[in-house]
Amino acid sequence: MIVPGQIARVGRSAPSDLLVPHDDKLADVHFELEWDGARCLLRDASGEGTWLGGERVREGVVPPGGWLRAGETDFSAYVERVHQPFPAGSPQQDSKAQVLGLLRAQSASLYAVLDTTRSPRILALLRESVEDYRSLYEGVKGDALEEQAPYVVHLPRESALLEPLVHEGWGHRWGIYLVSPLALDEVRRHLRRFLRVEMEGRSGFHYFRFYDPRYVGHFLNACSPLELARFLGPNLIIFYEKGLSLERMEARGLPQCSTPGAFMLRHEHMHSLKRAVVHDFEERMMAWLRNHLGSYCGEMDDAQLLWAIQDGLMRAHSYNMVTERAACIYICAQFVCGRDFDVEVSWGTQILNDSRFTSPTERARALVRALELHRGIQLPV
Template sequence: MVVVPADHLVAAPDILELAGAPLWAIIDGASCPELPQLVDENGGICLYRASTPQDAPHAPWLIPVLPDAPMAEDLAALGNIQHWGIVFASDAGERKLHRHFRRFTMLWTDANEQAPVYFRFFDPRVLGDAIHALPVSDMAHLLAPVRQLWVPLSPLLGEWTGLSPLVEPELFRGKFFQLALPEKESPERPRAFAVRGHAYREMERLHGIRNRRKLARDLAHRFPTAPERVVMTCAELAPQKAASYGLFSVKHVGIYADAMMIFGPHFDKNEPEAAAILARHTPVSLTKAEALRTWSNDAWARKRERKHLSGSMA
């Protein structure tokens, strides 16, 4: 399964003209605060067990996209960077689509042999990873009733978009690209949808790439004057270096990356106070991360004060 070339990008209104069948959207309530209004204006049905968005505000909803309905315009207004969902054309009716996609909201992975986990295939980031990691037969089962498929363009989807993570919003806002569908296979499907072995490891690898791309974008926002090369290098190195000190969460890696941006990539060796903090053998990574952030803020303030005094004396 491959991505349609970038020159096939389309704006939201064009999807209505290109669709060869009735158009639908699956909107992720966890990423789309506008979901209650969208359901109220356009109707829809929840892929989980809920009758209203208020019952399950973070659930995915299947919503029709009719030419003269508000949803047609709402697609263009929703922020691409929110990764709010997917748009597709299908000849299947609402009941059939609902019944089909509900079967894929959970899946088995190597992370937990005892119970399935939520599968957020309606998140463009997850769908993109699945496209590149899962067997074609699995994707054919997942997308069996889909005739055409579009996702909102975002630099945080992955390297396969061809976008730099630091690209300006004007280059992707309101744009969609179409994914080529896998060849349809036998109507039979596996007893349980699962991501195992190599596919699971590949999903994890792609997730790590996306995390580094997001970190780069966050760093560029926090350090707007930093050269792109410095930002990208920091985002690439920070997760591994932070992990060597027992810091794994997105928040903690961000704290470590901030220190790298301010004091250099080798601050953990060149700054004695930071080195002492990171060398602590504590089972509570939060304590270490918060101590590092406090040191970084204080040291940065002292550094700026020395620079100011030096400039005043000059």
């Protein structure tokens, strides 16, 4: 931890403050971080440069959550208990204020279902709070997954936890909000019924992250009235983020449904969810390219950038780079080396057609190494 006015030195040995002795590529003091109370300043002390956001620099300003690399070690810098405020009167700030007001105005009990894999900050907030919360997992395996589990937490009307959840988590897909007259344990029992579902045309049970705000709306809109009634249960209202707005779904006017057994995801559900996954990837990829490879995006507007991403997705899949990370790396290579790097750049052609790579991950790693070697670009992906 660095307090205002303090400098922290990072390297392999003394006089560094943070030691990484196992990394032989680090200098004794490789870089320094200085916190002035408002900005985190990076200064390279190795003479070799330190990677900041994928670019080798001598000095720079590290943003909250910024990614650094020195030697063969990755670092992230966070500002504890401080979030980047949006300017007063901005759409983001106004939206969060409206969301907070709407959630506090609910007459029945308010709950949040939070996905701790989205940020370590979520579990820290839960542990610091006095509110009742439960993991949706249970048993020995559930205890082992404590750090990655979804949690349901009760949020009384004057809860001090609700404000940081909205201020820090809204827009970052931390989870969804529920309103129900049921007690916490009853809400948890109902939600656990949808953690494992069946899928039409497939055998066995499958884990379903229904609490992901990126997809819950697409899933609910694909449900029949009976399926919706079954999912929402007795008098349950679901709130989830969509852009800057708060979407609402409730069971009012729906038929009673008490179908036993596991919930079945039909082909219509899967088709809707697949479209949502691709759309979400495209949006995140656009933002990532603007932030990390902005100089390679040139004067492209959003429509042109989206077309380039969709073209890259199709080409990546033709080389069996079908995982999200592999597709991301392929698209980055296109922006750095050119759209047709797969046929016009010799090392690109070799890597993409090398039969020794048996998985998308292996091929993607080879591309990352080649980009650093031949273009001096290191990707924080």
